[in-house]
Amino acid sequence: MTVVADSLQLATTLGQLLLRKKWTITTAESCTGGGLAYCLTAIPGSSAYVDRSFITYSNKAKQQMLAVRSATLLQFGAVSEETVREMAAGAAKAAGANVAVAISGVAGPDGGSVYKPVGTVCFGFYVDGSVASSHMLFAGDRQQVRQQAIDYALKQSIQLLTALLN
Numbered sequence: 001m002t003v004v005a006d007s008l009q010l011a012t013t014l015g016q017l018l019l020r021k022k023w024t025i026t027t028a029e030s031c032t033g034g035g036l037a038y039c040l041t042a043i044p045g046s047s048a049y050v051d052r053s054f055i056t057y058s059n060k061a062k063q064q065m066l067a068v069r070s071a072t073l074l075q076f077g078a079v080s081e082e083t084v085r086e087m088a089a090g091a092a093k094a095a096g097a098n099v100a101v102a103i104s105g106v107a108g109p110d111g112g113s114v115y116k117p118v119g120t121v122c123f124g125f126y127v128d129g130s131v132a133s134s135h136m137l138f139a140g141d142r143q144q145v146r147q148q149a150i151d152y153a154l155k156q157s158i159q160l161l162t163a164l165l166n
Contacts, residue, residue: 003042004147010154011039011046017161018049023098023128025157027053028066028091030078031105031121035150052095056087066090066102079104079116081133084124088133092126099161100126101153107145121149127160 003011018025027037037053040046054065059078062068067090068083076082087102105121112118119138124131134156138148 003039004151007039007147007151007154008042010151010158011043014154014158014161015040015043015046015049017158017165018099020165021098021161024049024051024095025099025101026051026091026095026097028062028084028087028100028102028124029053029055030057030062030087030103031107032103032146032149032153033057035146036101036103036153039150039154051097054091054094062087066094077116079106079120079122081122081124081135084122085131085133086124088124088126089131097126098128099157100124101157102126103149103153105145105149107142107149109142119145121145121152123149123153123156125156125160127164132160 034055040050056062059073066087068086072082084102088100092100102124106112106118108118122135124133138145
């Protein structure tokens with residue numbers, strides 16, 4: 001896997017913010033398959049703020065590793081803001097991290113539906129006890145959707161931490 005230059009710059013910026021706060025970050029990834037964690041750990045010195053991450057591709061893994069409730073998965077599905085909020089909170093707790101980013105989506109080329117078409121990605125952000133979520137619809141092939149999801153997660157994390165520092 002190669003880290004795109006823009007992603008590397010975003011990961012560097014996020015790492016600097018984490019170092020300023022003396023915080024750690026974890027990821028809980030489904031459709032990105034560890035791509036966000038790979039990007040974060042591509043930065044020299046990232047062991048100061050990255051201890052562990054979780055690839056929870058299946059619903060079973062989300063439940064076992066991140067304490068996502070089966071009721072949430074049944075009612076809203078794996079690709080939902082409800083699920084990624086639970087993923088982020090569960091990852092933060094399991095890793096003892098101040099910040100957690102969760103990603104779950106439909107990267108394609110199949111698996112989409114009328115309500116959740118290919119390119120739909122949900123994001124959960126746990127920051128120092130607070131949880132936020134969002135979703136996006138990205139265009140492109142599987143790799144493009146995954147890359148856009150990683151960059152979006154990095155940008156949103158930077159915005160959330162920057163707001164706390166100002």
